[in-house]
Amino acid sequence: MTRTGKGRAELTEGPIREAMDRKQAREHEFEGLSYLRVTDDAHGLSRGIVAVGGEVVPTYPHIGRIFVLREGVRATFDAPFRAEEKIDGYNVRIVRSGGKLLAFTRGGFVCPFTVDRLPDLAELDPLFDEDPSLVLCAEVAGPGNPYLHGQVPHVSEDVAFFGFDLMRKGRSGFVPLDERDALFERHAIPRSRVLGDFAPDDFEGLRRVVLQLDAEGAEGMVLKPPAEGKRVKYVTPAVNLADVVEDASLLAELPGEFFASRIVRLAIGLDELGLEGRSGEMAERMGHALLEDFEGTVRQFRQEGIVTRSFDIRMRSEERLELLLRQLDQSAKSVNFKEISRERRDGYIHCRLAKQYQRSTSWLHTIMRGGSVID
């Protein structure tokens, strides 16, 4: 990598080929197209960088979280910035290569679900016709996604597409927001909501926006400078509570920090936003979920011998569905995916899948038979 003006790094295929020799990158194939995927952070390359058709797709950078709005914004920005809605889905980077639209996950795999469903979600070719060097960063969200559980406001079924950034092949850094907005508008890219421009000391303005997002059950917002510079994210109290409540049945599966960190964020958010009056009611919903939903898990285990949750997806192509199932099984560390049913209807394959949670299943298997544990 070499640095160019404005601190952007130029990305070429050479270092990724070298990473192949060190076993820090791997070659994959998707529908006849081969691509390289960096598998580990090392030697200045990040996990998830992809080389395809001789061009490099940069990673979408991880964005720091602020826990308090007033001081977080002051510490991050010294000039007006943009607030945009943060969508609770999965992140993909979309490029066109060899005439084909490809969607890469954070880990750098082609996502067969996204590629399969893109024609339903967004018309992207005109964007890439205008500038084939673009990388479109988007969130795919909704109950019919194969990766994440949970409700998303405004997406009551299946999935929807939310573009939120543009990058360019061969370099890191974002396309400036004005330029991005013009391209999104010209090509009617479905996108996440722009919530407004704010001065760093406009706490009241931001607070009003957060209270509105919170009331909708939205995840939160990403705060972005107009071009280069640091970005931060902030999530609503509602979504911290929802995360705890929705995954309480997995209390023996997920790391304890999953729950503790969200309760901590919730408390800090309620305190800063002046919502202490809602603590009592939220506390009770949280308590009921944590204790009683996990009691439900214990009952499920006693009846079925397994901790499992099912969900529904729909896809167009059988082959891509099979590839998705293989990738899900390979990428999940302690979850098995099991197909429950498959039905062709209205031009789609409707597939019901179950996640079988291995960690809590095997732990409950041990202790419900009377096993003892030294802890």
Next chain:
Amino acid sequence: MTRTGKGRAELTEGPIREAMDRKQAREHEFEGLSYLRVTDDAHGLSRGIVAVGGEVVPTYPHIGRIFVLREGVRATFDAPFRAEEKIDGYNVRIVRSGGKLLAFTRGGFVCPFTVDRLPDLAELDPLFDEDPSLVLCAEVAGPGNPYLHGQVPHVSEDVAFFGFDLMRKGRSGFVPLDERDALFERHAIPRSRVLGDFAPDDFEGLRRVVLQLDAEGAEGMVLKPPAEGKRVKYVTPAVNLADVVEDASLLAELPGEFFASRIVRLAIGLDELGLEGRSGEMAERMGHALLEDFEGTVRQFRQEGIVTRSFDIRMRSEERLELLLRQLDQSAKSVNFKEISRERRDGYIHCRLAKQYQRSTSWLHTIMRGGSVID
């Protein structure tokens, strides 16, 4: 170590001297008496083994936890066993060496607090007069202990002493319960309650005892065979709830597993014991504590710039108090101990101490100033 009859290992000072050479044991001094302490599990020695006056004090073994009573008892015992109350305090092993009573913590340090307060808590010399090879295993519990927070039933102030096992210097394994009981009785050793003898299939009898312990707020019970053999422990729903509630203000300090594991145990206990009817009320108490007590921590941090909790101990000797403070500071990984006040009254030094929690203090310091975190 060599194995003798009945699987007991003979423990001599030689291997501990060798561990010194490997830096896996250290020499310490307490009031003119030197002792060796094994600092790591290695080469068949356990952390906390002590050599003093040429004799070896074995460690108190860690006892496995069962989560379900019916199957746990069946899987552990094939003959009647004893149930004894488990006390929520700190574990010490008491020996007499060079005419002095010494109390060793689990880690193998002389506990200056216990040694200082023993004359108030129990008259132990007659026991050691009869058999100087004995190791008395005991729990010291109550709000005035220097190590642990939390309420203990029947100990409303200061601390109390509960003997619960006898071992012998130079070997592992326990003195059989009948022999222990005779010695405890003859020498009036204050002890934890015997709850009864049970057959492995007497779930209803055990359940009644657990419901009684639960109603008292007691921690639980340890189940012991009459002599050699596996032991297990079982804790009450009440204490799992109390642990979560009492430490909820430390949600950003303790590992998330601390809370998750107790909620899981609580749910499993309520389910097995037929106490689902109490879930709702317990869930709400838990939810209020987790969210609102941590909001209290946030407010404390905003006002005082620190996360701290204070407690009171009383001791007889200034020197032992100083030694205790040094040991507390050295052994705690992310807690500073600060003396708030010291007053001599009624023959005791009454000392108020504060635990200053470094992990949550420094984390709150970062994020309340607006710092961002990649998580």
